Amino acid sequence: GQKANALLQPITRDFHLHRAKYDAEVPDTDDPELLERAKQATSFVNGRGSNPFSGLSQDQLALIIYDDSGTFTANERRAAWLEGRAQETAWKQAVVARGKLEYSQTGKMTEFFKEVLGNYNDLPPIMQAQHPDFYAPRLEHLIEMDFNFMTHRAEGKGAPEDIFEILMSSDDFANLGKRFARSTIN
Structure with a gap:
């Protein structure tokens, strides 16, 4: 529970404090699909466009929301969290x-x-x-x-x-x- 709360804090309670940093975040990949997904997530959390994680299962969303490997940007994690909510x-x-x-x-x-x-x-x-x-x-x-x-x-x-x-x-x-x-x- 404590680990979950620690992983949620940056994308929930502290999210707006670091919005500019999160909007500039780009995944460490050359894969155009993953780069586009991150871009779409950034647009979505800023009130534009659709959520790239819409319709995923709770299990799939949890893998993104609670990811601590750096695979997903903060905006992707927040978009997944918003879909879960x-x-x-x-x-x-x-x-x-x-x-x-x-x-x-x-x-x-x-x-x-x-x-x-x-x-x-x-x-x-x-x-x-x-x-x-x-x-x-x-x-x-x-x-x-x-x-x-x-x-x-x-x-x-x-x-x-x-x-x-x-x-x-x-x-x-x-x-x-x-x-x-x-x-x-x-």
Whole structure:
């Protein structure tokens, strides 16, 4: 997780501090395709043109985003990171919509939690490492509980009071619960 954060910092938090340097960066290659891709990434992160990494899988994007070999320019890494964020945003919107439907029809969020866990399990290890250690075990417990939020009953394993301890014992889950509650109200 710490390594991931260190690799992300130059292309996220510190990006605008070094924009001129990154815009001037050219890959150490004579390959015209790679030079063109770097040029396209620079244009893209500056608000012009398309992302050369659009449509790549999370695994492919992670190889670019977290590359520390110098194979990719900072602008290429940022373009890959932006594509990853766009894909994640689209996935979150879809999974929350399905979660709201599940909740309205059944009072449960079990399938929602299964989908969130499945997404986590499909992430490259460096991306999983950025989640807290309890992330997957908590989701697994929520799935096992099969909690009905309308009847306030655990229909699987666990006691009803477990749900509140689970959801409120961490900032990540408390914020997730608050966001979900707000989205079901709106």
